[in-house]
Amino acid sequence: DLPDRVTIYEVGARDGLQNEEALVPTAVKAEFVRRLLDAGLPVVEATSFVHPKWVPQLADAAELMTGLVAELGDTARALPVLVPNQRGLDRALELGLRHVAVFASATETFASKNLNRTLDTQFEMFEPTIQQALAAGLDVRGYVSMCFGDPWEGPVALEQVVAVGKRLLDLGCHQLSLGDTIGVATAGHVKALIAAFDAAGVDQARLALHFHDTYGQALTNVHAGLQAGVTTFDASAGGLGGCPYAHSATGNLATEDLVWFLTGLGIEHGVDLRAVVDTSVWMAGHLGRPSPSAVVRALAQS
Ligand code: HMG
Ligand code: MG
Secondary structure (H helix, E strand, O other): OOOOEOEEEEOHHHHHHHHOOOOOOHHHHHHHHHHHHHOOOOEEOOEEOOOOOOOHHHOOHHHHHHHHHHHHOHHHHOOOEEOOOHHHHHHHHHOOOOEEEEEEEOOHHHHHHHHOOOOOOHHHHHHHHHHHHHHOOOEEEEEEEOOOOEOOOEOOOHHHHHHHHHHHHHHOOOEEEEEEOOOOOOHHHHHHHHHHHHHOOOOHHHEEEEEEOOOOOHHHHHHHHHHOOOOEEEEEHHHOOOEOOEOOOOOEOEHHHHHHHHHHOOOEOOOOHHHHHHHHHHHHHHHOOOOOOHHHHHHHOO
């Protein structure tokens, strides 16, 4: 039995743009976010309050959010943003933002490369950040990266991913997004990981799945997630994305591919496909390269 309805969690403005070589003007990012909201996407992650030297593409996070709040008020304050630490959270709180996400690594090497911490000490950074966010009444999502494989360490044990995920939930994250950062997951592995969380007492309702489409398996993996009862899926308009600290990471699952697939299954998502395609075509013009999404390419010509 598949769910009747799913939530698409749009990450194009964050995961998508963090990895682009071209620096996208703040006004274009703001229009991107507005157009994604107008297309009916229920959750639009907007940017990251990370160190600007680590991710120069998103160095304008405060400027972007200030402009969006001035224009859209509470709608903009409800847009999730990434915050790795207390400094990031303070920057988000100054602007009155209400939804933040911390991002953990399931592996030692990626914790070091992405966060300058060890597998264990990353939690010393998250614990006070999550506590302070909850005390301020915010909602905290927890990402886990490298859940299905790591470019430096190879395969990642299910128990290791469950242990990191459980720690984030125990610290107060309301939802876990399980990231296939480098796109190596297969449907059988997805099923096994969800079962491992279930065996550890974590209900599928608290899980989201975050696929990158490196091996073209992202939709098959979504199907495995749906069959296991997951109802939140991350996707990126036009299939933009990657991670600057994991060079083998290619684009995310394209929102358009996901919408096409869900519509075919009769699963409600509330998103206007044509509007997302038009947005991705417009954004591709700004980035100077065509969208890698098959659905965008097919529909852009029609
Ligand atoms: P660090 O160098 O260890 O930081 O970096 P620190 O705590 O030692 O502080 C050093 C300086 O940075 C200090 O300034 C801080 O104030 C400043 P100084 O006193 O020297 O003048 N600083 C900050 N400034 C602005 N905003 C901040 C901030 N924090 C410290 N938030 C840190 C540690 C976590 C900051 C760094 O490693 C970092 O920014 N990493 C971000 C990497 C990143 O954004 N990666 C991409 C997102 S994850 C992803 O894409 C995966 C995902 O999509 C899921 C999947 O696909 O798997 C989510
Ligand atoms: Mg990602």
